[in-house]
Amino acid sequence: MSNEPIVTVTLNPAIDQTLSIPGFAAGKVNRVAKQESHAAGKGVNVAVVLADLGVQVIVTGWLGDQNQELFKHLFASKRIDDRFIRVFGETRVGIKISDDKTGDTTDINFPGLTPSNDDLELLLNRIETLAKPNRWFALCGSVPAGVSEDIYAKLIDRIAAGGGNVVLDTSGKPLHAAIARGPAVAKPNVAELSELAGTALNTAADVVNAARAHLLDHGVKLAVVSMGGDGAIFVNREQALLAKPPKVTVKSTVGAGDAMVAGLIYAQQEGLSLEETARVSTALGTHAVMKVGAGLESPAAHEQFMKGVTVQSV
Numbered sequence: 001m002s003n004e005p006i007v008t009v010t011l012n013p014a015i016d017q018t019l020s021i022p023g024f025a026a027g028k029v030n031r032v033a034k035q036e037s038h039a040a041g042k043g044v045n046v047a048v049v050l051a052d053l054g055v056q057v058i059v060t061g062w063l064g065d066q067n068q069e070l071f072k073h074l075f076a077s078k079r080i081d082d083r084f085i086r087v088f089g090e091t092r093v094g095i096k097i098s099d100d101k102t103g104d105t106t107d108i109n110f111p112g113l114t115p116s117n118d119d120l121e122l123l124l125n126r127i128e129t130l131a132k133p134n135r136w137f138a139l140c141g142s143v144p145a146g147v148s149e150d151i152y153a154k155l156i157d158r159i160a161a162g163g164g165n166v167v168l169d170t171s172g173k174p175l176h177a178a179i180a181r182g183p184a185v186a187k188p189n190v191a192e193l194s195e196l197a198g199t200a201l202n203t204a205a206d207v208v209n210a211a212r213a214h215l216l217d218h219g220v221k222l223a224v225v226s227m228g229g230d231g232a233i234f235v236n237r238e239q240a241l242l243a244k245p246p247k248v249t250v251k252s253t254v255g256a257g258d259a260m261v262a263g264l265i266y267a268q269q270e271g272l273s274l275e276e277t278a279r280v281s282t283a284l285g286t287h288a289v290m291k292v293g294a295g296l297e298s299p300a301a302h303e304q305f306m307k308g309v310t311v312q313s314v
Contacts, residue, residue: 131162182219
């Protein structure tokens with residue numbers, strides 16, 4: 001395993017307040033069976049999984065200075081190197097209503113921070129300082145209100161100038177702008193890729209063709225298109241694979257995509273084959289849906305699911 005730390009970037013972190021409500025019904029009286037609060041945000045979740053895999057991780061991005069205790073405790077407990085830039089205000093709260101009966105999760109997201117131009121310059125300079133040859137970065141999640149939609153494109157430019165590599169997981173206009181900069185790995189879901197392609201993607205072949213035309217042809221070396229319970233398609237220039245997870249009891253889908261991103265960046269750093277990448281990433285995503293909150297109980301906790309992952313050529 002490489003000793004080079006991986007950097008995750010979270011522009012819009014959140015405190016996830018998960019409410020377990022069996023049989024949740026909108027417009028009705030609902031009773032909470034269990035409540036948990038976690039320091040989260042896509043890049044933070046990726047960092048936690050990587051740390052639990054035994055990888056050194058640096059986290060950065062913007063974090064509110066008025067409610068940061070959960071994050072500080074998490075980073076200290078996981079031995080994650082905290083390089084977040086503190087921004088005036090409170091990090092947003094995201095309420096997740098998890099229905100154990102159906103496996104569905106309802107998200108209620110509050111507004112995020114509003115970084116200033118000075119905060120933007122601090123972040124760009126920090127990324128430039130962290131960028132090193134062959135170092136991997138995970139750029140994950142939504143962009144705060146008031147921040148330019150080309151922020152990820154700017155970050156990729158700084159990382160590329162330092163010789164680093166990027167795994168990108170975002171959506172909408174920030175995804176459109178960033179793809180033009182050719183991140184090494186992109187992980188849209190099928191709806192996000194459909195939006196990028198401007199057409200519905202009804203078959204696995206449609207997904208492969210769209211990934212090659214709208215991602216690989218722009219410099220992406222590996223495209224991973226997640227499709228929820230139907231699995232994910234892994235596409236590079238040589239192969240296209242469909243990986244399907246084993247059947248498990250779903251407790252919460254929150255963080256499953258982030259666990260997959262952790263698997264992707266771990267696999268890239270370790271030089272795994274496409275099939276090995278698909279199995280590791282899918283197994284980590286499978287493990288994630290069986291619990292609330294990010295992370296692994298042990299570095300090998302996901303391995304029990306790897307044999308159950310089916311991988312076939314598309």
